[in-house]
Amino acid sequence: MNEPPLILGFDTSGPWCGAVLLHGEMVLSDFYEDMPKGQAEALLPVLEGCLERGGATWRDLSAIGVGVGPGNFTGIRISVSAARGLSLSLGVPAVGVDLLDALALEADDPVISSLTAPREHVYVAGFGTHAKITKQMIALVDVPADWAEPGLRCIGTGAAVLAEHLRVEVAPAKYAPGSAVARIAAQRWQTETARPAPLYLKPPDAAPSRDTAPVMLDHDA
Known part of the structure; x- marks a missing residue:
């Protein structure tokens, strides 16, 4: 009998930080806190705490789930960057989950x-x-x-x-963001091939400059 996957799902796409460690259908640990700022500093300690409370280590994970938005531009980048880095270092899939899908789960x-x-x-x-x-x-x-x-x-x-x-x-959503992300990732982790990418349904407020780069002159010409 196959062992159920161990999925760590997390989301910081809004003014919150949410994470869940899911073993099959069983929630081993969860975390949710309203967090308008400080997500970049808080995220990894939150994830490590979820693993510790769930009696697991990073190397035990089958996959990672991450909320990709839509939502706060900075918060999405924090989570997606963390998920990509963890996926690469641990050698496990990272699944991007749309928060609009997550809200409607079940x-x-x-x-x-x-x-x-x-x-x-x-x-x-x-x-x-x-x-x-x-x-x-x-x-x-x-x-x-x-x-x-x-x-x-x-x-x-x-x-x-x-x-x-x-x-x-x-109506209330059935699951908090991190929990919904983990559950959807558990359904997709064996077939998902694309790396998580931010879902922006609007341009970021801080857009790159459209000015043409200055021409570098060759004084030896």
């Missing part, structure tokens, strides 16, 4: 996953909805009224404002 359809975004926007995705709601960032004022339907519920940090706009119900 939810009863129809639902809209929703995360708060800057400037009165929300990130959204529909699951089992009559309307085709693709993953996108949209201004609340531009949300179509025909997204509403009987039994629709909104899940996530942007759920309250979106549900008010559509006049539908709010």
Whole structure:
């Protein structure tokens, strides 16, 4: 009988730090803390603490799961960079997990996953909805009224404002971010081949300069 995989999932794509050590269906340890700042310094100690409390070491891991956004630009980079580095050093797969998918994990359809975004926007995705709601960032004022339907519920940090706009119900996600990430990674780790990459549904606020690089003159010419 095959031993269930040991998956370490984590996420810092919002103002939080969440992590779960999952052995098959069993949660060996978990951590969640609201964390508007300091994620870069906190992440590795949090992960080491999860392993220690779960009676495991880095070398015991079958795979790593990481939240790739959408969300905070800096927070996503912190987690994705950590996951890539750990994957390379440990020789185990790292699976990137979309947080909109994670919010809807094991939810009863129809639902809209929703995360708060800057400037009165929300990130959204529909699951089992009559309307085709693709993953996108949209201004609340531009949300179509025909997204509403009987039994629709909104899940996530942007759920309250979106549900008010559509006049539908709010529901809690079944799992915290780190736990959902670990569970989805457990489903995909043997088939996932792509390295985790940030999911940005908007350009970063700090974009690289578009100025043309200066021409270097050869004084010997």
